[in-house]
Amino acid sequence: MRIVIAGGTGFLGRPLARQLAAEGHDVVALTRGSGSQGRDSIGSGGRVRDVAWVPDGSTGPWAAEVDGAGAVVNLAGASIAGSRWSNAHKQLILESRIQATRSLVTAIEQAEIRPPVLVSGSAVGYYGPRGDEVVTEQTEAGTDFLADVCVKWEAEAQRAASDRTRVVRLRTGLVLDKDGGALPPMLPPFRFGVGGPIGSGRQYWPWIHRDDWVALTRVAIQSPNLAGSMNATAPEPVTNASFARAVGAAMHRPALLPMPAFAIRLILGDMADGLILSGQRAVPERAERAGFTFKYRRLDDALRAIFNARE
Numbered sequence: 001m002r003i004v005i006a007g008g009t010g011f012l013g014r015p016l017a018r019q020l021a022a023e024g025h026d027v028v029a030l031t032r033g034s035g036s037q038g039r040d041s042i043g044s045g046g047r048v049r050d051v052a053w054v055p056d057g058s059t060g061p062w063a064a065e066v067d068g069a070g071a072v073v074n075l076a077g078a079s080i081a082g083s084r085w086s087n088a089h090k091q092l093i094l095e096s097r098i099q100a101t102r103s104l105v106t107a108i109e110q111a112e113i114r115p116p117v118l119v120s121g122s123a124v125g126y127y128g129p130r131g132d133e134v135v136t137e138q139t140e141a142g143t144d145f146l147a148d149v150c151v152k153w154e155a156e157a158q159r160a161a162s163d164r165t166r167v168v169r170l171r172t173g174l175v176l177d178k179d180g181g182a183l184p185p186m187l188p189p190f191r192f193g194v195g196g197p198i199g200s201g202r203q204y205w206p207w208i209h210r211d212d213w214v215a216l217t218r219v220a221i222q223s224p225n226l227a228g229s230m231n232a233t234a235p236e237p238v239t240n241a242s243f244a245r246a247v248g249a250a251m252h253r254p255a256l257l258p259m260p261a262f263a264i265r266l267i268l269g270d271m272a273d274g275l276i277l278s279g280q281r282a283v284p285e286r287a288e289r290a291g292f293t294f295k296y297r298r299l300d301d302a303l304r305a306i307f308n309a310r311e
Contacts (some may be wrong), residue, residue: 001070003221004115006104011180012121012172013075016214021046028065030055030076050085057101063107066115071221072108074120074157076100080146081182085270094149099155103158107262119143119220120157122171124206124233126150129278132204135170136285137229146274154229166227169219173206173282175213178306186210190253199261199277201241206233206282209305216284219292230282237295240279243299250303 005021007013008029019026030053053062055076066072078096083089092191101120108114128142141151154169175181189195190283208216215230236247248255266271275300284292296302 002026002065002068003071003073004028004030004065004069004213005073006053006055006100007075007121008073008244009079010034010049010075012175012210012213013073015210016073016075016217019049019214019218019301024195024215025070027295028069030062030065038107041061051098053103053215055096055103056176057099057102057106059103059107059110060243063110066104066107067111068113070117072104072115073221074101074104074118075134075218077121077153080123081271081275083269084276090145094152097153098156101153105156105160108165115160115219116164116224117166117168118157118160119168119170119217120160121156122150122154122157122229123170124171124173124228124231124280124282126154126171126273127280127282130274130280132202132264132281135206135231135282137231138285140180144274145270155256161227166224168226169229170220171229171233172213173208173230173231173237173280175210176207176306176310177210181210183306185250187246189257193254194254194257195244195248195253195259196241196245196251196259197241198259198264199256201239201244201258203240203277204237204281205240205243205277205279205303206231206237206245207299207303208232208234212294212296215295216287216292219287219290223290225267226286226290227288230286231282232287233281233282233284234290234302236299238279238299239285246303248298249300250307261294 006015027048078092125146138260244255
């Protein structure tokens with residue numbers, strides 16, 4: 001079937017597109033670039049085509065790809081950690097997600113043959129800072145900036161829900177792999193032997209290996225009875241201090257030198273409290289109830305696989 005991925009050339013979209021194409025699906029990656037006629041065929045007959053779009057809240061020629069598609073996956077949006085959180089960048093974070101989602105939802109609503117599923121990205125930031133409280137999909141939304149972004153983002157996606165289209169809101173945690181995402185920028189201090197916990201180290205960091213994220217997203221696409229919110233996180237979230245120890249062990253480096261909270265706030269501003277110094281002890285209750293089996297349940301195993309692959 002044809003599967004449309006908005007953000008299909010990014011850190012998450014690329015491997016998802018590759019896996020779906022390897023299974024024989026034709027994947028359309030919506031990109032802000034000029035687009036291309038297609039990439040080399042992958043696997044058993046599938047391929048990935050880049051199609052240009054302008055995610056400004058309206059539709060365009062690209063919407064023809066949505067009409068009759070077997071699934072739409074929405075991963076579009078400006079990087080949350082790409083810049084200090086000035087008022088302008090906060091607005092960009094919000095608007096890029098709302099407008100891209102609105103474009104996709106409008107295309108779905110106008111399609112003669114609506115896709116049966118929209119899997120729309122969100123984040124565990126939906127829940128706001130939660131200390132050591134165990135967070136499931138039933139937990140209410142937080143009240144900070146990221147929670148507000150996620151609430152509005154999900155509400156926009158939910159407009160696509162109908163008797164013909166189910167909507168899965170995928171609340172993703174910290175996605176780990178070797179070639180992008182949050183992990184590589186964390187590594188230099190450990191290489192120089194000065195890595196360690198950040199702030200108190202007691203804040204929980206819900207994480208997931210990228211392979212498991214791809215597999216879970218495939219389940220969301222393929223399970224006709226699955227709709228609503230789903231935490232895309234490993235079953236065993238860890239504190240920041242435990243995360244630092246695990247990274248140090250995987251790299252055979254010490255993880256003893258903490259970074260004080262005031263220092264990270266000086267470097268990152270508001271982003272420090274929103275992303276680094278707070279967190280959620282989020283668990284994938286719905287995924288496990290649906291029978292999903294995580295390849296990497298423990299952080300040590302995930303990091304070992306990642307660092308072995310680097311060698």
